[in-house]
Every structure is written in C-alpha cells, then in structure tokens.
Amino acid sequence: MKITNRNLHRDFAYFYVGLIIAFSFSGIILNHRQDWYPMNYTFESKKVNLELPKNEKEITKNFLIEATKHFDATYDSHRIRNGSLRVYFKDNGILDMKLSDTSGELEFKRKVPIIGHTMYLHKTTNKFWIWYSDIFGAAMLLIAITGILIPAGKNGFSKRGWKLALLGLIFPLLFLIIFP
Template sequence: MKWNHRNIHRDIAYFYIGLIIAFSFSGIILNHRQDWYPMDYAYESEEVQIALPDNPKSLDSEEFIKSIAQKWDLQDKYDGHRIRGEELRANFKRNITLDINTKTGKGFLEYKRKVPVLGHTMFLHKSTNSFWIWYSDIFGAAMLIIAFTGLFITKGKNSFRKRGWKLALAGVLFPILFLILFA
C-alpha cells in the first residue's frame, strides 16, 4: 500500500473514529452542563439539616466537613469541597455529595451512579489518569495530522490553494475574534 496524505488521513481517521465520536459527543454535553449533566444521576437522596458553626469561616475547613460527615459515616471517604455563593458542596468517594445552604444549614445528601455510556465518555473526556493523558495527547496529534492531510485531498478549483485557504483562515480567525470580544 502506498502511503500518501490521502491514505494517512483515511487510516488515522478510521483508527480514531470511536474516540472522535466519544470526545465530540461528550464535549457538546460538557458545553451545556449547566442545563443537563448526564455524567451521573442520584439514585437516593435524603434531606439533611446541620448545625452551622458560630464562625462562618470554619464552614470552609476540611475538619468541619469531616465532623458533619460522621453522622453518615462518611468522614473517611472525604474527597474535597467548595463553597459557591450560599452553597457548600462536599464530595465523598463512591459518588456521594452533600449540598448544604450556608445560611440555613438545610440541604441534601445524594448517592449517585454513573450514567451508562454517556457518563463513561464524559469520564474519558475529563480523566486525569496519566496513561489516558498520554493517549489523549497522541489523539490530539492524530487530529492535527488528519486536519493537515485533509487540506491536500481535494484537487482543482476547490483545492486548498485555490479556495480552502480562505475558509481555513476564517476558521482560525473566528475563535481569535471570540476571545478578543468575549474573554
């Protein structure tokens, strides 16, 4: 088989088609995660009430979170927390979250499961596993090869040299303009 830009483009695209679809789909979902976040779903939820500390600054401490987590035997599963506005969210291993209103002490303890297929593709998209990061970097390089080899597939009046460079330039300028105007 002769290796030219057309064959390289085709074969790399064939090899990565599954990951292209998974990353594209999960990327679209991540763009709209404030409206719909299908990575996981709550299969059990209970209303909770906690006693707020006298000093509001102590809400933002790991010790405080672990002390309130003792009630549900979660202190050894603590995995981090954040405060946004009036909401305290504590994360625990095995997809358990505790959301508390920092003014009232009322909230929810939720037990979650990963959504089949969608949740797993989103996990791949967000993974920090070192092997997966290297594989994703190789995938990114493959996408560059697909993009550059694709530039030279069409010949004649619709070739890159005659027409394609204008569309490519517009495609490069669009995100730059977006960053200048909206970032």
C-alpha cells in the same frame, strides 16, 4: 504499502473515529452544561441534620469526618463558598447546606451510561489520559493537514481550499475579538 497523504489520513481517521465521536458528542453537551448536564444522575436523596460550629474555621476535615460518619458515606473533601458548605463523599455522595442551617440535602449520584462516561473522558485529569489526549490532538492535526492535501485539481487546496481554510480560521478569530 506506499505512505501517502490519503493512506495516513484514512488510517489515522479509522483508528481515532471512536474518540472523535466521543469527544464531539461530549463537547457539544459540555457547551450546553448550564441547561443540561447529564454526566450524573441522582439515584438517592435524603435530608440530613448536621450541627455546624458558628466559627467557619472550625469546619475542618476532622470535624466533618466525625460529624458525618453516621451518613453511610465516606468523607472525601469539602469546600465552603458564599455561606454554603459542600461535602464530597467517596461513594459519589454530595452534601449541600447553608452554614446558617442545621439541615442539608445529601445526594448520591451515578454516571449516566455512555453519555456520562464520554464526558468523564473529556474532563478527566488522569495523567495517562492527558498524554493520550495530547497524542489524539496531534493526530487530529495530522488528519486535518493530510485531509486538505488529498484533493487535487480545481477543488484542491492550492486553487480553492486555501480560501475556505482562511474563512474557517477567520471565524474563531473574529469571535475572540468580538467576545473576549
């Protein structure tokens, strides 16, 4: 088989069509995550009591492991920000509470089928997946470049296509200039 722009474009597009759809779909959702964030849903929620030390420095990993062991959840990590404590548990639990309170909300979450999983692919920091995504990015460049080289004649890149490509490049540049 002769390697042509058309063949490269077609075969790479076929190979990556699933990832193109997943990344496009999850990218649109991530763009609107302030309004709607369907990666996880809460399947259980309960009020819990937790007596916190007055001194924020005493709220350590060891303290939280001991203080939360009766929550039926395994401590993973925590953060303190703006007078609030968030504790993450390995079994997809999250505890949120104010440092000044003795009660908080413990929620257990699950990934939303399909949507949550595509968003996970979009956001993951797994080293293998990052390399695969980089290869995917290079393949997208190949698909774009071979795609613009396929048409010939009056609708080809050298006659008409370069003008549309230039307009397509100007739009994001203007956005970056106007909304830095």
